Amino acid sequence: MKENIQDAMRSIPSMDKMLSMPWVSQYQAEIGRESVKFIISEVLEDQRKKIFKNPSSVFDIEEISFEAEKRLKVRAYRSLRPVVNATGVVLHTNLGRSLLAKEAIDAVCSVAESYSTLEYSPQSGSRGYRNDHVEWLLCRLTGAEAAIVVNNNAGAVILSLAGLVKGKESIISRGELVEIGGSFRIPEIMAFSGTRMVEVGTTNMTHLYDYENALSEETGMILKVHPSNFSLQGFTSSVSREDLAKLAHDQKVIFMEDLGSGMLIETDSSFLKGDFTVKACIEAGVDLVTFSGDKLLGGPQIGVIAGSGELIDKLRKHPLLRALRVDKMTFAAFEATLRLYLKGRTEEIPTFSMLNRDPDDMKRQAVKFKKKLLDLFGKTRLSAVYLDVVLVKDTVGGGSFPGSELPGYAVSLKLPEMGSSGKLSEKLRLLTIPVIAGVSDDKILFHVRTLSEKDEKAILNGFKEMFSLNKEKA
Numbered sequence: 001m002k003e004n005i006q007d008a009m010r011s012i013p014s015m016d017k018m019l020s021m022p023w024v025s026q027y028q029a030e031i032g033r034e035s036v037k038f039i040i041s042e043v044l045e046d047q048r049k050k051i052f053k054n055p056s057s058v059f060d061i062e063e064i065s066f067e068a069e070k071r072l073k074v075r076a077y078r079s080l081r082p083v084v085n086a087t088g089v090v091l092h093t094n095l096g097r098s099l100l101a102k103e104a105i106d107a108v109c110s111v112a113e114s115y116s117t118l119e120y121s122p123q124s125g126s127r128g129y130r131n132d133h134v135e136w137l138l139c140r141l142t143g144a145e146a147a148i149v150v151n152n153n154a155g156a157v158i159l160s161l162a163g164l165v166k167g168k169e170s171i172i173s174r175g176e177l178v179e180i181g182g183s184f185r186i187p188e189i190m191a192f193s194g195t196r197m198v199e200v201g202t203t204n205m206t207h208l209y210d211y212e213n214a215l216s217e218e219t220g221m222i223l224k225v226h227p228s229n230f231s232l233q234g235f236t237s238s239v240s241r242e243d244l245a246k247l248a249h250d251q252k253v254i255f256m257e258d259l260g261s262g263m264l265i266e267t268d269s270s271f272l273k274g275d276f277t278v279k280a281c282i283e284a285g286v287d288l289v290t291f292s293g294d295k296l297l298g299g300p301q302i303g304v305i306a307g308s309g310e311l312i313d314k315l316r317k318h319p320l321l322r323a324l325r326v327d328k329m330t331f332a333a334f335e336a337t338l339r340l341y342l343k344g345r346t347e348e349i350p351t352f353s354m355l356n357r358d359p360d361d362m363k364r365q366a367v368k369f370k371k372k373l374l375d376l377f378g379k380t381r382l383s384a385v386y387l388d389v390v391l392v393k394d395t396v397g398g399g400s401f402p403g404s405e406l407p408g409y410a411v412s413l414k415l416p417e418m419g420s421s422g423k424l425s426e427k428l429r430l431l432t433i434p435v436i437a438g439v440s441d442d443k444i445l446f447h448v449r450t451l452s453e454k455d456e457k458a459i460l461n462g463f464k465e466m467f468s469l470n471k472e473k474a
């Protein structure tokens with residue numbers, strides 16, 4: 001037994017032998033010799049463990065090389081890279097939520113490659129404030145007196161609570177104690193910020209008298225949270241912003257709303273109606289509104305606190321603001337996006353235009369794309385190709401407009417010779433530019449709402465890669 005193990009161990013090649021294999025050098029160029037050695041030694045170590053567990057396992061150089069190369073590939077190429085979103089989910093959280101407008105991308109590049117006015121005022125020749133680049137724009141677009149930005153909406157809520165009502169009570173409806181994406185849970189955020197949560201009402205019904213009864217000397221805030229990622233149906237009731245604002249102001253406590261998505265203007269889509277633009281909240285008497293810069297707004301990931309100048313002045317001096325501050329590239333993207341709103345050029349904001357897409361236009365796109373796919377599959381040896389233009393339900397995503405469905409179009413595809421649609425969707429995910437598509441009824445669905453021309457080319461090239469046909473430049 002022991003000899004078996006020793007024999008098997010001896011069969012493991014040396015590091016030098018591994019490093020001298022011809023396929024190794026390309027990885028050295030990508031991540032350096034030391035990192036290549038590190039990964040190969042992990043593979044060899046795993047092999048040693050395997051032999052220890054099962055001395056009769058034979059060492060196979062092909063197998064080892066395959067495993068080493070697989071791991072090297074994962075580490076050698078950029079990990080954060082573009083994918084094609086063919087899911088029809090506009091604000092796909094896992095795929096990076098909003099795409100930036102061209103103007104916003106140009107603004108990012110220009111401050112990335114030059115020194116900038118980040119904290120400098122050319123007018124006075126002295127220090128400026130990074131927040132100044134967007135505050136006036138935000139006030140114009142929302143009707144707020146003042147606004148500050150932090151790195152995301154979760155940060156905006158934490159800063160507001162910690163800076164204004166730490167040690168005091170905050171009243172919130174039980175219907176609004178939500179969890180948004182894993183680690184953002186309202187009760188925990190409130191506890192962390194040091195405010196004492198006072199829950200009122202029930203899951204489905206909260207009345208004005210519930211809030212009235214909970215008010216005390218200790219109350220610092222009435223907090224309203226937008227139930228972004230679910231909808232309550234049936235026997236429900238909540239209290240209007242106007243009524244809560246009146247109550248809060250009579251009692252001299254702050255009324256804050258965590259709106260989540262930063263909708264600045266209403267979309268044209270009749271499927272996405274509601275009264276939750278930031279401006280509508282401010283007009284209804286909310287003192288502070290917190291919202292995200294990418295969900296619905298269509299800018300970079302950022303969090304905004306907008307509303308009362310007096311309250312925001314208090315937050316400007318809070319040490320947490322420094323910890324949550326935003327970098328110059330994000331500011332550049334945000335300012336450029338806000339300027340597009342001010343100019344009325346919202347159709348140039350991808351999130352906005354994807355939400356507003358005309359069904360006839362999507363149908364035309366799907367018909368054309370289907371034809372391109374058909375042409376391409378004609379060049380393969382496949383004998384059975386099923387392609388169709390179908391009606392689908394797209395969604396907003398990103399925890400915005402839960403339950404809302406946007407009618408859209410997709411090209412459906414079935415290639416029985418390529419295995420099940422689950423198998424084909426895996427092949428699409430593993431392409432050089434991964435294609436993330438929908439799957440339904442054993443068919444692949446390419447939702448066209450979220451597909452640009454460039455994305456369509458990437459899908460066509462992806463199939464060429466799959467079938468080893470000649471690729472054309474995207």
Ligand SMILES: *Cc1c(COP(=O)(O)O)cnc(C)c1O
Nearest residue numbers: 152153154226228259260261292
């Ligand atoms: C999305 C959302 C958040 C979290 O926003 P991030 O920008 O992801 O930090 C908080 N509250 C509500 C109501 C939301 O919808």
